[in-house]
Amino acid sequence: MATVVLACGVLPPSLQDAVHDTVPDPVTLSGVPGRKELKLLDELAATYLPADSTPSLDEIAAQPDVPHQASPVSAPQEPDEPVRVVVVGSDAALAAVVTRLMRIDALWISVGFVPTDATSSIATVWGLDAGQLPGAAALDTALTGAAQPTALIRDDTGTVTLGCAEIFHAGSTMVGEVIVDSETLFLNDSSVRWNGRPGPYGARFVPTTGAPGLAATPLTTPSTQDSVAAQHPPKKRLFGLLGGTAQPGGVDPDTVLTGRALQAGGEKLTVVRDGVAHPRPVSSVTFYRHLRDGQFVRR
Template sequence: MRVLILRCGDTPVPADLPGTVLNVPAIPGRRDLKLLDAAAADLLPTDPTPSLDEISAQPDVPHLGTPGRAPQAGHLPEPLRVIVAGSDAALSAVLTRMMRGDYLWAEVGLVPVGESSVARNWGLEQVDAWQVALNGAANPVPLIRSDLGIALAGSATIRSWDDGEFTGEIIVDDQVLVRHEARDGIHFNGVFGARLVPMVDAPGIAAVRATAPEKLSLTWREKIAHRLTGSSLLDPDSLATGRAVQAGGPSLAVTIDGVRHKRPLERVTFYRHLRDLQAIRP
């Protein structure tokens, strides 16, 4: 097995790790991941399995059901294991590069740094993440991406650009999660967009409605009411799952793994990629 360990930023790593340690920025870019591209090309110079175009032309696209093992595995001289020691944003950057390079057949592990939705989603919070990443088995999970060409690792939010009440519509497959026009003077228990996370099984995406601003600032009266009503930042009863999430509105703020898109959008779509991610998790 060929192991590449991406040390993102100043993340501490143990000494004498098996494999090759690459020092990259906290959120690596394309140039920082050239050695990852090269390793994938070395192990699989030509992919003999169906291309993305051929997969999308299939009438039933069966892989959009239960996630499956990468068909390229039987054509590799040895597996390629990529371990990201860093944040969810770092993992998103690595997955984005792998998705664009079309080598999601590589196994991917995470040693999380700081708050991590991926750690919760993959069950890494109560285990030795290094032990899992180095010795655990790869299990296929859906890879969720945006129409901006960015892979979603842990969580994303769709909100109003000014963090006020949401105006617009958010749909999960054919189910309306949010359809709302902003009102004045609402500070909590309102409609503030949605939060979505990748699932580890089909259909791929779970989303809930947000009921408070992202940067919540309550007066003392509101804090008391907040405690009395038991309201939270998210509405768990609104949970919807699907293969795609589509949103439209006059000024959307889209944040993927903590990285906010640099300008407001009028529409965005998240959907399940045509290839699954081979995630190393318990």
């Protein structure tokens, strides 16, 4: 198997040692590699699969019986040699790499991940135990573990979400609506500044490794990614007579919807994918399961 290890950003010493002891020539990239840095993936795909005889995405979409919510399947392509890309870095780094693979239609390349953050959402979804595996063991899993077909969620900007995405209005309750497939997850028409009390603050979803594709729940307090709410924490209530202040990042565990697509619309929505905020507020965003599945090393 042809393997390329991408070391993204500054690695912890234990991972630095493990990478250099195990991999003779890792490729060093920035913390969140951009399109120019990731051109190497285009070259890698062209080297091992010069021509793809399988149906194109347009041909798949035109089929009358596309199994949109079927279980993920192995890639149909047959490269000259199996290829694996291992990303050592943050959730954002991995998302950037897989986004590039999706955009060049090279999801037949298997992907391993060595998280550098013990709170990695992707590690949780993939069952990698980011805070428990030592560097060498995590790297060995990424290099030698079996790749599993995995549902892949993307959005209308052509960006993947692998661990977690959130939609909210910075600093206050979210005015808008969120729909999963045909069911309403979230609906609110009034804006209230963060005051320490639970309320309709937006939505969070995580990809499901199998069908249908994603699971979503309402945010009951501001996102931990909401910098505006963090800058204006509510005042503590006198002697706690009215109850304690709710903490950011709260969700409603009793309200969870699963589906293959999520649509959100509202006023000045902030969208955060795998820890990276969209550069500007939007009025709408759609996430949906990609027609091809990823081939990811997970448990």
